Amino acid sequence: MISRRQFVKNISLGTASLVILGCGGGKNKGGSSIGATPPSSSTSGTNNPLVIPPLIDTRNTTTDLWVRKSQTSILANTVTNTYSYNTATEALGLLGPTLLMENTMTSSVNFINELDVATTAHQHGLHVSGSNDGGPQSRILPGQSRTNVLEIDQPAGTHWYHPHPHGKTGEQVINGLAGLIIIQDQNEINTLPNLPRDYGVNDFPVIIQDKTFNADGTVQYDSAKNYGKRGYLGENILVNGKIEPTVSTPTGWVRFRILNGSNARFYERDDSLSLSNNQAFYVIASDGGLLEAPVQTTSLPIGPGERYEIMVELTASQSVNLRAGKRSILKITADLSGIDNSTANLPHVLASIPSTLNQGQAISREFVLGGDMTINGKKMKMAVINEAVTLGTTEVWYIHGKGARHTFHVHGCSFLVIDRDGANIPAWEKGWKDTVIVSGKRPVRVLVKFNQVADRNSPYMYHCHMLEHEDMGMMGQFTVM
Template sequence: MVIAMHRRRFLQYSTVAIAAPALVGRALAQTGASATLPIPPLMDVGEDAGNLLEAVTGRHRFAENFEAETLGWSRDHLGPTLRMRRGRTARLTARNRLDSPITAHWHGLHVPGWQDGGPQSLIAPGQELEQRLDIDQPAGTFWYHSHPHGRTGYQVYRGLAGMLLIEDDDKASNNLPLNYGVDDIPLIIQDKSFSSRGTLEYDDDGMAAMQGFRGDRIAVNGALAPKARVPQGLVRFRLLNASNSRVYALRFNDNRSFHQIGSDAGLLPAPVERRKLQLAPAERAEIVVDFSEGAAARLVSEDVPLEMMGGMMGGGMMSGMMGGSSGPATREGVFRVLDIEVDRSRTGAITALPQELLGAHLPTFDEPVRRRRFQLNMMMGMGMMRGIFGGRPKLGINGKTYDMDRIDQQVRLGETEVWQITADMMSHPFHVHGTSFQVLSQNGRPVEFGEIGMKDVVWVENSAEILVRFDKPAIADAPFMYHCHILEHEDSGMMGQFTVG
């Protein structure tokens, strides 16, 4: 059932426990009874006061008889799905009820730097920040999470994250599934690690910091290996990789095809048929799956192994030291994400996809006026040895580790640029705040715009080029960020900041 509410109506729903599978152990990935997929409550955020997000501690039940201490936004784990409208103002307050600072970063939103929620915009314990976000960008699937420097990985892993939707008033004109929680379903995918007692484990130094922390269980909307019941017809899934570092190669176990209709920054120009979809950390995708024949399905992911030094170290000693392809995988290297059962008593509202998608986020760039280069550095002096032998490594960009008191780039408002990003030693998801960009090439090969659309995260195996423009200002006291979205890399200094003016 869809729940749209302000704070006074929302709080009564915020403590609902989530049932989960009864087994905690390696067999959990493939066996055990499935929980019903939890659907985060929907919070419509408009211009009225009273929309409140509180960072709180909680105890969340991931599996029967196993509860873990967690964080959440007005809930015990994760947060409500925020829905905002294009062309309108979204007014809400972020309040910190924790004992450490947080931020509220609106990942993918085009807002000024002082509203972006980066590391400079800390909310101290017991304090709150009221924001009025003017929503002026195409409809799409975004998310929000805490972003304090040095603590982002821990806080997101514990649960300070949630999905955020932007909708157009003419959303029905596309003839797409849009009944939230019924045929338009959010899937927040995270990997977790549990102790033998079922408590959450997390490590952000040593080798875990070098490769990024990777759990060995997959949670969707806070439940382990859940089951979704969907109507007989077309169903839309909004996929968010909210994991700290794990890359997913998603497909269905029966090899059925599906259509991708959206990516990070909104709808694609036309549906793209696929059988597999890769999502790096922080990437989003919208897909539509046809269940009109009534057959059940299982969404699975191939385990994407760590690649070091262009793959040279992927299968050797370093891969073993750094976790390699650890995860809840079968012998075929595939693990379970979500079971899907078709409710034949319900007929889907949509029976056919349009050939073109109205309101797609199309590139509107001028000729680029300059080129900037960004080298993502894994080894900063003794940083590699610090990571191997314990402690947090010292990572950086262009030979410099992150410094909150230093502005790394100064960008002109409204000018188009080409950014060239290169990675040493391993692959990285590169995220830019405050805008969306077009990917021009990856590893020297041109990228077809219609295949991936506009983005705010690009997967950099060796190199990538993006076309970018900033239409929102950012000042030195509240700059925008660019960084690797492997959260342990970001926390270890693989981040820079820039002004726009």
């Protein structure tokens, strides 16, 4: 549990890291795979520290978050106009605070919209009712507010919140609206006391997003433009809103909570995440919480909307870069002194995950993601409910595309992936998930069950999490009753 002292320290860390320096200018570069160097770069080293968003304890209280226009400096000598989530005491230039929640407790989050456009506030990964899910139906008009009451009933895990207004999600996320949610669980803490969970000390948020900047520093994005089947691909890859920042860590085991918060970019195949020395690291959690056991790997694919938590063991003063493909996106240096991290450790056993065997394999529903930005031939319509699911029943969903790559996200649940193209899945996908990479050539079956109600007025969504695909209509609505 994060102590008051720790909490205060974290807040000050967050504030200090809002100081920004940078240099370099933007220029265009073709192609979609990730080159070794970004077209725009900012000052490296200690002048460009990783921003640690402030950690806000939302447990059993009401937390106000103001959604506002803001500004930050990402490239040298330019100001980037942004949107951000702000607290009563902290103005953020980009993104939002990390919200601490806890299993069995209730977090009420009141989103106050001070933008001049409508927004919504969706908690991606949380098992909450449709009326608190913040989907496209739950619009918050300019000058209005909406409180989502989040009764947490799920394991420890890393989730996120972002806007979900139909047709405008890509634009609002690219301009800065996204933040992490950390759910903690007292049973998990008691069972695994040595997992690093000191936020900003040995447990770091890593929000990966790509953006292209205009020469004046503004984000280049046009919500009216058709970005095609690849979606928006930014030239620069940012971590917590900075280009290749540096994080100081203690020696020993360090945890990184990685969110692919990019609009549409996959860090997959040649662009997968890795460490610059090809050092092995361990995946300990997927979207919905801990895996059964750590999975050792040197390369990890992650699609838009997915989360993985990894553990890296660092020797004293070691420097290593987190890479996306060949490009360094985060410099890690184990030079943080004065922190005793000797008890942090990698457990051999993490959690119990149900087997997908013998839970039914017959397909309940099929979802075809079409090249014309449809699902099952239909584009999202606000007035149309596409599917009706019965509360508490387990279903098998079969999801496939028509030649292109997507990530499929389902609201209100965590699911288990049964197989991909009939074949076994990577070990890091054998945990609770709510977003899964899918393509026409590699259809996916997932086992899904809903324990919360979503009625016709506040249905859940299933959709492609490439935000340009979603905004163009690759989304459907369903009730759970």
